Amino acid sequence: MHERSLVQRLLHQVQQIVAEDGGGRVTEIRVQVGDLSGVEPLLFQAAFEEMVSDLFSSECQLALDIVPVMAVCDDCGQQFEIVDFQFQCPACPTGAVQVIQGDEVKLISINVSSDNPVEGVAS
Amino acid sequence: MNQRTIIVKKDIQADQKADAAVLREQLGRRGTLVVNLLSSPGAGKTTLLEATAQEFAGRRSMAVLVGDLETDRDAQRLAPLVPVAQLTTGGACHLELPLVQRGLQALGDPAVDFLFIENIGNLVCPASHDLAEHLRVVLISTTEGDDKPGKYPKMFRTSQVMVITKLDLLPHVPFSVDAVTEDARRIHPELDVFTNCALKGEGVSDWCDYLEQQHQQLLARYHATAGNH
Ligand SMILES: [Zn+2]
Numbered sequence: 360m361h362e363r364s365l366v367q368r369l370l371h372q373v374q375q376i377v378a379e380d381g382g383g384r385v386t387e388i389r390v391q392v393g394d395l396s397g398v399e400p401l402l403f404q405a406a407f408e409e410m411v412s413d414l415f416s417s418e419c420q421l422a423l424d425i426v427p428v429m430a431v432c433d434d435c436g437q438q439f440e441i442v443d444f445q446f447q448c449p450a451c452p453t454g455a456v457q458v459i460q461g462d463e464v465k466l467i468s469i470n471v472s473s474d475n476p477v478e479g480v481a482s
Numbered sequence: 483m484n485q486r487t488i489i490v491k492k493d494i495q496a497d498q499k500a501d502a503a504v505l506r507e508q509l510g511r512r513g514t515l516v517v518n519l520l521s522s523p524g525a526g527k528t529t530l531l532e533a534t535a536q537e538f539a540g541r542r543s544m545a546v547l548v549g550d551l552e553t554d555r556d557a558q559r560l561a562p563l564v565p566v567a568q569l570t571t572g573g574a575c576h577l578e579l580p581l582v583q584r585g586l587q588a589l590g591d592p593a594v595d596f597l598f599i600e601n602i603g604n605l606v607c608p609a610s611h612d613l614a615e616h617l618r619v620v621l622i623s624t625t626e627g628d629d630k631p632g633k634y635p636k637m638f639r640t641s642q643v644m645v646i647t648k649l650d651l652l653p654h655v656p657f658s659v660d661a662v663t664e665d666a667r668r669i670h671p672e673l674d675v676f677t678n679c680a681l682k683g684e685g686v687s688d689w690c691d692y693l694e695q696q697h698q699q700l701l702a703r704y705h706a707t708a709g710n711h
Contacts, residue, residue, distance in 0.1 A: 377488065446668065462636070464495065470485065
């Protein structure tokens with residue numbers, strides 16, 4: 360399951376970013392998973408729940424946004440959603456399209472709470 | 483109690499992708515075309531590599547990094563033919579870049595024309611990991627069923643080449659080369675498609691001609707000369 364290695368990577372990045380930002384208790388991690396990311400959201404969620412307490416409190420939530428695949432046509436420049444993995448411009452019969460969204464896993468934001476500003480500095 | 487939101491908006495694999503791009507550039511400048519081979523287990527990656535090594539023998543230099551869950555059987559098959567390093571993942575379902583870097587070191591950083599990476603047999607996870615390849619090749623054997631592309635869109639979208647293997651079994655299995663090609667090209671219209679039966683040597687020279695073409699393009703791109711770095 361490569362979801363586990365991605366979650367591990369995510370948690371370490373969050374830890375580092377929060378430490379550089381002054382520390383605190385991580386309450387929510389918002390992640391965007393594209394339909395073409397190769398990540399199975401349910402497995403990602405399960406891996407997160409299993410591993411989150413290694414670095415943070417098990418109270419820390421994962422907010423998972425699934426985003427559709429978007430592409431742009433090389434010929435006419437139109438942007439459109441890829442449905443059923445058909446990578447074809449609706450206007451042009453042939454021609455290449457480039458994926459502009461939906462092929463990655465993105466860390467969007469981190470919610471942090473701190474009881475007082477001096478306390479809770481992550482190591 | 484203070485609450486704050488840190489906005490990040492970053493691909494969690496961004497660093498790995500950047501590292502892969504650096505290595506791809508380095509190897510490209512040196513004149514080495516990196517080919518990442520992916521497939522389900524048993525689709526014939528090792529057999530194709532054996533046939534490729536025989537075809538290139540005395541003409542083109544190559545080395546192979548073999549990813550394996552546990553055994554080194556595939557590496558042993560190739561070792562008499564070409565320099566091989568075994569990459570053991572310890573049970574992980576895909577290779578990652580640090581393993582490739584270690585494998586290159588184990589081979590003494592050879593200035594070969596082709597570096598093949600035989601990935602772990604799996605059509606899901608390896609698709610999400612850039613191993614610094616110039617060419618990603620997905621193998622599908624006629625024994626697998628021709629509905630694979632639709633089931634594994636990321637794999638077929640991110641590969642530049644599809645190789646259909648074990649063509650000799652075609653009369654005995656419900657597999658249509660046209661159907662699988664059509665299915666794959668809906669996902670990736672520019673996909674290059676090859677068919678072969680590597681065991682009998684059929685279709686291997688077309689595949690090797692294509693690799694040499696790709697290698698020439700790489701050299702032209704970097705204004706390098708073969709074997710010179
Ligand atoms: Zn168009």
